[in-house]
Amino acid sequence: MVSIATTTSAYLYAIAAPSPAVSIAALPGVVDAAGRSGAPQWISNGSLAAVTSAFEGRKVRPERRNLAAHQGVLRALVDVGIPFLPVAFGVVVPSHEDLLELLSANEEAIGKDLERLTGKVEMGLKVRWDVPNIFEFLVFRNPQLARLRDQVIGKPGGPSHGDKIALGQAFEELLNEEREQHAATVKAALSAWVLEFKNDPPRDEKMILNLSCLIGRKQERAFEQAVLRAASCFDDNYAFDYSGPWPPYHFVTVTLPVPARSELVGAQ
Secondary structure, eight states, X not given: OOOOOTTSEEEEEEEEXXXXXXXXXXXXXXXXXXXXXOOOEEXXXXXXXXXXXXXXXXOOOOOHHHHHHHHHHHHHHHHHTOOEEEBOTTOEESOHHHHHXXXXXXXXXXXXXXXXXXXXXXXXXXXEEOSSOHHHHHHHHXXXXXXXXXXXXXXTTOOOHHHHHHXXXXXXXXXXXXXXXXXXXXXXXXXXXXXXXXXXXXXXXXXXXEEEEEEEGGGHHHHHHHHHHHXXXXXXXXXXXXXXXXXXXXXXXXXXXXXTTOOOOOBO
């Protein structure tokens, strides 16, 4: 068991099975308010191990160097292939004792997620309309929306506020219908290789799909080929962008209760 001073907080990166044979001390850790960066290290209660670094204070600044340090530690764990649960950026446990209490109190729930995610990685897939104007694109492809647009624009005296609302609603309904249809096509093409899907809400009107995919670590190449086959079902008005492998951020189900002496603690 690695010992740290009880007056020093522990910044938390990840939770894994006990005593992984992975060296992480050379990686940069997050920087505290005093500008100090503790080397990442393993702390274990015998059943589970946590990746932490010494940290003075309770809050981590969301600076680029800190975000990069957090991601760098997780990327190193992905690269060596050990099963682990990534922890959300910014989690600080006030003491060594609090961290051990957190691990011991949640061994069963953490163990189940670790078992489920062993040998798995996350891949991201974004699908977008690659067009200058999404409204005009849908109008061109949908006669009903085109007629409504022409009726509204061609009204004597110009469209009323209600007309504009009705046209906007028709556009949103068609946009969502198109998204659902395209999402079903893409998921069907990937389903043989994807164990679980998580779909985040679109970030803008042109985004069709913002998908997180849980796959077997050895299936990355097969997943990439499946994405290419899915993309071939669409014309040049659609853009596919996949990324990864990443830690399985979206597929951790355990929620860690806050120990009595701790501030924010949680698995991502």
